[in-house]
Amino acid sequence: MEVVNSVLEKIRSFFQKPLPKFFFPISCILFVYVVIVNSWVTEDAYISFRTVENFLNGYGLRWNTYERVQAYTHPLWLFGLILLSFFKIPVYYSSLILSWICIGATAYLLISRFGKREGGLFRGSWILLVLLTSRAFVDFSSSGLENPLSFLLIVLFLEKAFDLEKKSDFRSILLFFFYLSLSYLNRQDTILLGLPFLLYFYKPLMEKRSWREFACAAVLGLLPVFFWSAFSLVYYGYLFPNTAYAKLNTDLTVSHLWPYGLDYLENSFRWDIFTSFSVTSAILLLPYFLLKKKFLQAATSAGVGLYILYVCSIGGDFMAGRFFALPFVACVFLFADLSFTSIPRVSVLFFVALFLLNQNSYLYITKDYTRLRNDGEIQDEKGAYFRSTNLLRSFKFEEFPTHGWADAGRKSKKVPKDPDKACATINVGFYGYFAGENRKIIDSNALTDPLLSKLKSVSNWRVGHFTRNIPLGYLESVTSGKNQIQDPNLKVYYDRLKLLTESEDLFTKERFVEILRENSGGNRNLIRNFGPRTPWVGIPEDFRCGLGVGY
Template identity: 35%
Template sequence: MFLNRPDLILIALPSQIYIVYQQLKVNNTTNALKCLFVGSIPFIIWEFFSLVYYGLPLPNTAYAKLNTGLPKYELMKQGILYYIDVIQFDPFTIGVIITALIASIVSRSILHKLLSFGVLLYLLYILKIGGDFMSGRFFAVPFFATALVVSSFNYHRLKNINIFFFIILLFGLSSININSPKVMRNGLVTASKDNIRGTGIADERKYYSSRKRSLFASLSNNYGLNYKESVYDTNIGNSYANVHTRKAGIGFFGVWHGPEHYIIDKCGLVDPLLSKIPQDFNTNWRIGHFVRSLPYGYKESIQSNKNLIINDDLSEYYDTIRSITRGDVFTLERLKHILYLNIGLYNHYIEEYLKFNTYKIEYLETQKIDISKLQAPKRSGHIWNQNTVIIKPEHYLVINLNTAMSIKSFDISYDHTDLYTVIFVNKDKIVENVRVYGQYGSTGLNRKEVLFDNPVIADEVFIVPEDGDEKYSIGHFIIGNSGD
């Protein structure tokens, strides 16, 4: 179970601990530990191989999806929505799970109780991590485990046996009208535009079935690409001329294009560097798709097969990643990097990178403006390019404050689709930085006020576009002095 998906160990762990405990009681300790070791051999072999070859004990996707940088309460809210989704669209599954949990309370079988306890741990884990973007996916194994409890439960000893059958029947009948895809004569599912719900949770079965991607479907696709194209014919050499940045669909895209193309996955699922960089919190995130901002110089690093990352701390960290993922497997230097990475001795590079952002300013071109030109407030929803300052792509805005100021707060309006970093500089040194984000569902400009815990002394302010549609604009920027 662990080798299939490591977090599923939560379901089996209570039962396994109990079995080991029972073995220690009936056998001597040596024999019990021998049995435990023999049963753990597949796990030990795989973890050893994973550490030596990949450099990490867990799949890269685990680091990308659990290292989100999002507040715990945001993930918890999304986890609640995931529960609501399965109740609404697949009540039979949740009905079987609830029935088994109730049955295990009155069951005389200790294994029923332990298996149900493991399922309960996993259900809490689902809540903690925010669930998933695939509707019902994380409830599949809990459903199977609890179905074992329900099917092996001795109902004859219960006086109120009808209660359990009533619960199952109730959820079973309620599932008849669930909004699940309808199977047509050709075996395909009718496509619709609402595969992704407003919660960010999607009916993936409907999505893939409607595109002929089921097990027995044709290998043809809807993107105009020919799967017959060989993916092994081209040697990439020492650099990647064709570097693509994508947020989704990297598997199909990579197979169809072949190894002469390199895909930078902004969600970090297959990227050993981006998976270690948390997504900054914004109101536009989607569960399972935690998009990272590319560090400056990273794409150029991939294109040239050299470390050209601008930030010094991240550059040091990337050297380590390159050594682990691209170096000779059995060198002492690489094995040392693997050890240090996994015990956290390199974490300070990421911490420093996040502390003072992702770049050196000289990487971009400048647009300069006096702060007096940005004093007319713009309300939220103001047209993004009407009486605003347009920031060109590959540029950042330098606001001249004319003198060093003690800043307690600032009020800013900016295009709602973009991510910006506001950097405060004093005597050519960065003293503080704040990120501001777009607002999901809004239009035009967003307006935001930011308060500092302690006054910031600055004589310039840099506004750096980090991500968006390249239609960058600033409506106003008004400083609140500490003496106000």
């Protein structure tokens, strides 16, 4: 028995010791290496890239230059891309540079917060290793999507939320709401992670501050949301991005989507066990935090749980791990704040077992990496596009990415066939960007199309790809500029929609009346009964963009 107790004491002593200082430079070098060699850009990111190019070329914040449609979910990320691309940096590299800045800042904030409390920056080296162990984090530390900026903003928000308990002056409250508003502008659903903090701070803040001072700080902090919402309503005619209508306005109920959301959750456990284990642990600790009256930690745990519930309720996503990366970063912040002495060394063991000794980890990735894994509706998006879009291969090719859909876009721009004729496809990212600003492109998945996003999706939809059948006469209408839609109710609706999206004068009485009617539901009767849900009939042959058979 004494031998057993001695062994257990040695094990306990081992895990309670801080990590050696030499771990810090090794961790930093390894972190930078993995992030750089794993840098890639997904096809979906090029939807936003086309808007960036059109804006810089003087067409405004548009995807198709003939209409105003918010074909991006992330205004803040988009403006970051525009800022870097303004200095003649190709938008592909702008997205990677912006990602690296955000990822570096995120890692620094996590390390420095832990280091300040534990006696030195080097104490936080385990945090870098934990981040690398997450497949979701590494996958979406680049990709061209908004995830890296969301990582940074959630850490800034959590830092301010945790510090607000000690210091709740006017400036601190203002920054609390300011970071929350920036998170909303980067991706609206990320504010779910912050909502529980509003419940927690309501009472103590009301006790310490006057209603007027608190309300003033909150309003000032939320001004970016108010300004953007006002701009969006006037410029686009809607408060929310077109992508939200395309994915949430499908006429599908939660009962349709929940099974797919649970499949997404299950997939994460099978493909990315460390991320799933971390997120689940944080959620399961909620009763413990409440029992111990650790309300800040409880709010973080509840926010993670609320976000995961939301992800499941919308059917998850087709990109494996994408919507687990952000709650994972919030969990890393939470675990770092708990200050368990065993966390650093336990984290290193996880890193060694799941990353260092795993020959399939992203530590050993090459520029020719490809892993075409599919799990029902879910895909290893990085495996699908990495070989065509990764950073290391980009230096070898004059025309990059090296993908067939990008080549089809380049060909369409160089040798246009019926340049004034609209075409339709379900893969608009690469093709739309490289086909040039003058090509009229209809997205059958409705992400960039203001009309299709208001219609029912087809019966054989895929998560993240809620395809719509194109109404008869719509493609001819876009081509000619004259309304040729055959359905009488939809024809009326399209005329009204064109007033929002295509009128040259934004500030007419007729347009503002139509904005009010559209956003208050006054047009729903025109589209509510437009056809039953049917299988996808495909794109008419004469209007295909030429990316392959059927599209």
